[in-house]
Amino acid sequence: MTGTIVDLLLWVCTLGCALIAGLYFAFSTFIMAALGRIPAPAGIAAMQAINAVIQRSLFMPLFFGSTLASLVAVALSLWRWAEPGAAMMLAGGLVYFVGMFVCTVVFNVPLNNRLDAADPQSEAARDTWTRYLRVWTRWNHVRTLASTGAAGLFVLALVLR
Incomplete structure (x- = not known):
């Protein structure tokens, strides 16, 4: 029974990471451009x-739900370390949490907040926008790669189980 729960968690993590990665990919490859x-x-x-x-x-329940699932995966991987796939589960959870969640909170959200406070018609907003396009997109690339990598690590954990 516990193995089934871990497998279900890994599927939730995989799909959550993949959906988030797809959204970030769209922003990185054509929306921001x-x-x-x-x-x-x-x-x-x-x-x-x-x-x-x-x-x-x-998006918000998916964002927070996939983050919580990845942290549960980290905890379960440590608790069940001797089982096949535990290292991939740990790696997937850590890559997702740090590369997606922490990156979002530390970099993308503050940039969003600054942009949201800007008056689109002001000259200062144009400078903010130029910087925003460059810096926000750079950090979004990191989130895209982390989410994609985490999804792959969770798939590998499933395969190894």
């Missing part, structure tokens, strides 16, 4: 709208 091609006030307003909507969407 598209927003950067339009006039700054429109790009700022669009990103402000995205930030407002995403906080009230199904």
Whole structure:
């Protein structure tokens, strides 16, 4: 029975990480580039709208739920260290927590907050936007790679079990 619970947890982690990775991938590969091609006030307003909507969407339970599941995976991997796949489970959980969650909280959210406080029509907002596009996207690449890597590590943990 406990093995089934661990397997279910690994599937939840895999799918949660993969869904988050897909969203971040879209932002890294074309959404931010598209927003950067339009006039700054429109790009700022669009990103402000995205930030407002995403906080009230199904993204938030997925974001926090997948983070919690990854931390449970870390704890279970240590508790069941002798079992096959435990090291991959530990690695997946740590990569996801640090590379996705901590990165988001420390880098992307403060940048979002600064952008949300900006008046899209002001000259200062244009400078904020130029920096935001570069720095936010760079940290989003990190989140994309961490989420994708964690999903792969959780798949490997499942295969090894």
